Amino acid sequence: MTNDAEINQIIMEVIDQHCADDRVKRFIHEALRHELNIWNRSVSSRTILESYELLVDKIVKE
Amino acid sequence: MKFSISSLELTNYRQYIGTQEIDFTIDGSKNVAVICGRNGAGKSNLLNALTWCLYGVEVHGLRHAEKLKGMPIINSTVIDSLGNSQSAHAEVKVHLKTDMGPWTIMRKMEGGKNERGEVWEGETELTVIWPFEDQDKVVIGDGTQALINTLLPEALRGFFFIDGEQLHNFFRVSSSAEISQAIDYVSQLELVKKALEHFTSLEKVLHKQVTKTTPRIRELQHKIDYIESDIENRHEEIEKKEREILDAEGDLITVKDFLKNNSVENVSSLERERQLLETDIHKDKQPRLRSLESERNAYLVDIAPFIYLKKPIESTYSLINEKVEKGELPSDIKETFVLELIERGRCICGNDLSSEARATLEEFANASLSDLSEVAISGKTTINYILSQIEEFASTIDKKSIQIDALRSEILKKQLRVEEISKKIKGCNIDEVKFYEDRRDQLVTIKARSIQTKEGLTSQVALAQVKKQQYEKELAKELRKEEENRALSEKLKLVTDSENVLRETIDITKTRIRKQVEKNTTANFQKLIRKKEAFKDVVIDEEYAVSVIHAYGYNALNDLSAGEYLVLGLSFMSALVSISGFQAPVIIDTPLGKLDAEHKDHITSMLPEFLSGTQLVLLVTPDEIDNQKVKENLTQFLIPSNFYAIIENEPCTEAEVTQAKTCPEAEVKHSG
Numbered sequence: 001m002t003n004d005a006e007i008n009q010i011i012m013e014v015i016d017q018h019c020a021d022d023r024v025k026r027f028i029h030e031a032l033r034h035e036l037n038i039w040n041r042s043v044s045s046r047t048i049l050e051s052y053e054l055l056v057d058k059i060v061k062e
Numbered sequence: 063m064k065f066s067i068s069s070l071e072l073t074n075y076r077q078y079i080g081t082q083e084i085d086f087t088i089d090g091s092k093n094v095a096v097i098c099g100r101n102g103a104g105k106s107n108l109l110n111a112l113t114w115c116l117y118g119v120e121v122h123g124l125r126h127a128e129k130l131k132g133m134p135i136i137n138s139t140v141i142d143s144l145g146n147s148q149s150a151h152a153e154v155k156v157h158l159k160t161d162m163g164p165w166t167i168m169r170k171m172e173g174g175k176n177e178r179g180e181v182w183e184g185e186t187e188l189t190v191i192w193p194f195e196d197q198d199k200v201v202i203g204d205g206t207q208a209l210i211n212t213l214l215p216e217a218l219r220g221f222f223f224i225d226g227e228q229l230h231n232f233f234r235v236s237s238s239a240e241i242s243q244a245i246d247y248v249s250q251l252e253l254v255k256k257a258l259e260h261f262t263s264l265e266k267v268l269h270k271q272v273t274k275t276t277p278r279i280r281e282l283q284h285k286i287d288y289i290e291s292d293i294e295n296r297h298e299e300i301e302k303k304e305r306e307i308l309d310a311e312g313d314l315i316t317v318k319d320f321l322k323n324n325s326v327e328n329v330s331s332l333e334r335e336r337q338l339l340e341t342d343i344h345k346d347k348q349p350r351l352r353s354l355e356s357e358r359n360a361y362l363v364d365i366a367p368f369i370y371l372k373k374p375i376e377s378t379y380s381l382i383n384e385k386v387e388k389g390e391l392p393s394d395i396k397e398t399f400v401l402e403l404i405e406r407g408r409c410i411c412g413n414d415l416s417s418e419a420r421a422t423l424e425e426f427a428n429a430s431l432s433d434l435s436e437v438a439i440s441g442k443t444t445i446n447y448i449l450s451q452i453e454e455f456a457s458t459i460d461k462k463s464i465q466i467d468a469l470r471s472e473i474l475k476k477q478l479r480v481e482e483i484s485k486k487i488k489g490c491n492i493d494e495v496k497f498y499e500d501r502r503d504q505l506v507t508i509k510a511r512s513i514q515t516k517e518g519l520t521s522q523v524a525l526a527q528v529k530k531q532q533y534e535k536e537l538a539k540e541l542r543k544e545e546e547n548r549a550l551s552e553k554l555k556l557v558t559d560s561e562n563v564l565r566e567t568i569d570i571t572k573t574r575i576r577k578q579v580e581k582n583t584t585a586n587f588q589k590l591i592r593k594k595e596a597f598k599d600v601v602i603d604e605e606y607a608v609s610v611i612h613a614y615g616y617n618a619l620n621d622l623s624a625g626e627y628l629v630l631g632l633s634f635m636s637a638l639v640s641i642s643g644f645q646a647p648v649i650i651d652t653p654l655g656k657l658d659a660e661h662k663d664h665i666t667s668m669l670p671e672f673l674s675g676t677q678l679v680l681l682v683t684p685d686e687i688d689n690q691k692v693k694e695n696l697t698q699f700l701i702p703s704n705f706y707a708i709i710e711n712e713p714c715t716e717a718e719v720t721q722a723k724t725c726p727e728a729e730v731k732h733s734g
Contacts, residue, residue, distance in 0.1 A: 007642060014571050024560045028257070035257050037208045049260065059556060
């Protein structure tokens with residue numbers, strides 16, 4: 001996601017307005033950043049899911 | 063991150079033989095660079111070189127796709143000169159100036175002839191050199207595309223690297239589905255959708271990790287799996303229907319264009335009239351009708367309880383009046399007034415309060431009668447209002463119904479005229495016209511059916527999602543019962559909650575972005591359009607259909623001139639660009655083709671200023687800028703060293719880009 005983009009503000013505003021849970025917000029933010037990193041790359045579903053699992057583990061443990 | 067191109071280096075790429083470098087001097091106020099070349103000289107391939115280097119694709123000048131098909135990327139003269147088992151390479155190198163410092167991106171392809179003399183081309187290799195912690199970091203292969211995506215994601219390249227012909231035709235031939243897709247791309251909802259898909263897959267993975275299971279857990283998991291696969295199937299169906307709608311819309315544009323522009327005068331004028339009628343019905347009258355109907359329904363919902371309870375309300379009203387008359391309920395004495403009298407110790411007639419009167423008043427205040435009186439008084443006022451509403455019901459509903467009926471009959475009249483026109487066109491004795499008219503009917507039916515099915519499927523998916531959420535909640539509850547499953551339950555809760563938030567985010571964001579794009583497009587259009595007083599608004603409705611509202615209130619989209627279409631396309635693209643937040647150079651191939659002198663003058667004077675601060679590279683033909691005013695306009699924003707000419711040899715197999723002062727019409731090198 002781009003920094004300071006109008007679109008990001010809109011997406012983040014919507015997430016903020018519809019989500020009171022900080023952990024959910026963090027998970028979504030991290031997931032979107034990860035999606036941008038792998039955009040247009042051939043990354044296997046298994047690798048993607050492994051990264052997501054690690055992310056969930058990290059957030060739940062903190 | 064903002065970036066501009068400081069130079070483009072081509073080695074044996076397509077018709078560019080040897081190594082050729084195009085340097086761009088970057089200056090804030092003079093943001094324009096011009097590369098001039100005749101048709102087919104290699105302008106589109108400069109744009110292709112850029113997209114090939116950055117994303118590995120060549121998409122520009124698709125009208126010449128057949129010419130490119132099968133042609134090696136490595137220059138054909140270089141390939142021809144190779145002996146058997148010899149190789150060469152093509153490379154495009156782009157030097158960028160970014161906020162972080164200079165970047166270099168290069169893509170290279172090896173190729174040559176095998177031992178039998180057959181031409182081969184290998185895989186491409188992408189290298190990115192970028193500044194990282196005060197050093198130049200070199201990244202090759204894996205990871206390079208992600209880096210480039212931080213500069214400009216591939217899905218957005220079409221809004222920055224623009225084919226003028228496509229831009230010109232964008233609103234003439236684009237369907238609402240394509241406009242919706244463009245907004246999807248720019249809003250990066252693709253990313254959000256992908257994240258959502260991965261959340262769903264992760265949820266499945268987590269479900270399988272349940273260590274201690276019970277019959278109820280298994281049953282719930284089974285139900286969730288079943289709903290998920292059902293949702294997945296329906297999504298596939300929805301996508302299929304969306305493609306059908308898109309195809310039907312695309313074909314309809316072709317069919318309508320044929321009927322509108324054919325040489326049979328009567329058919330052409332009838333089709334024009336039909337298109338105007340349909341636009342009016344679908345874009346104006348029917349939305350108005352829907353809004354009036356929903357207003358009337360809301361009114362009925364509000365008033366219905368009072369109509370049903372009319373009798374009890376009336377008897378309550380007379381009961382209150384009766385009590386007031388008997389003095390059991392003071393009609394106009396408020397608690398504050400009583401307290402004020404007691405405090406002042408003087409009656410409103412001017413006499414002091416007797417001890418007896420004071421006692422009565424105190425008793426009055428303490429007996430909480432005031433509460434009841436307040437309620438009675440305010441209740442009486444409300445009842446009065448309700449009764450007057452009931453009284454006015456018949457006339458109000460009549461008024462609303464008359465408005466709705468009038469609009470319905472207006473729509474019906476127009477629909478009948480559309481049917482009449484369709485019959486007349488069908489009655490035409492030219493086979494081609496009949497064929498297109500029949501095809502039009504088929505497409506309209508296909509589109510309507512597909513829309514209906516898609517809407518049905520969408521509601522089914524929404525219901526299934528609700529059901530799935532219920533089961534998920536229940537499953538989480540069941541999992542929490544077992545100690546071993548608690549950590550997993552927590553993870554599942556995080557994932558399912560995130561899924562729900564993302565799903566909601568997608569719907570709301572898309573609507574908000576559509577409105578923002580609409581607002582920005584209108585503002586840009588008003589800035590760029592020459593006849594400012596003629597148009598008052600650009601509307602992108604809920605169905606993603608675009609209307610340009612004329613000062614007289616009708617949709618003028620079908621009546622725009624070539625220049626106005628281009629301005630609309632530019633306004634829309636610029637709106638998308640500003641919303642995307644990516645700050646990349648804008649490169650337009652053939653921006654002024656098909657424009658009259660007046661529009662050329664207007665656009666070249668407005669566009670560089672409009673895109674002020676953004677590097678603007680125009681790839682033009684000599685004809686496009688063969689106009690004194692255009693030259694003067696561009697000169698204001700052009701550093702002379704940023705003017706290039708493409709010189710090609712006679713068979714057009716080789717081209718050279720050189721700094722120039724004029725366009726190359728007279729400068730074609732004749733190889734002979």
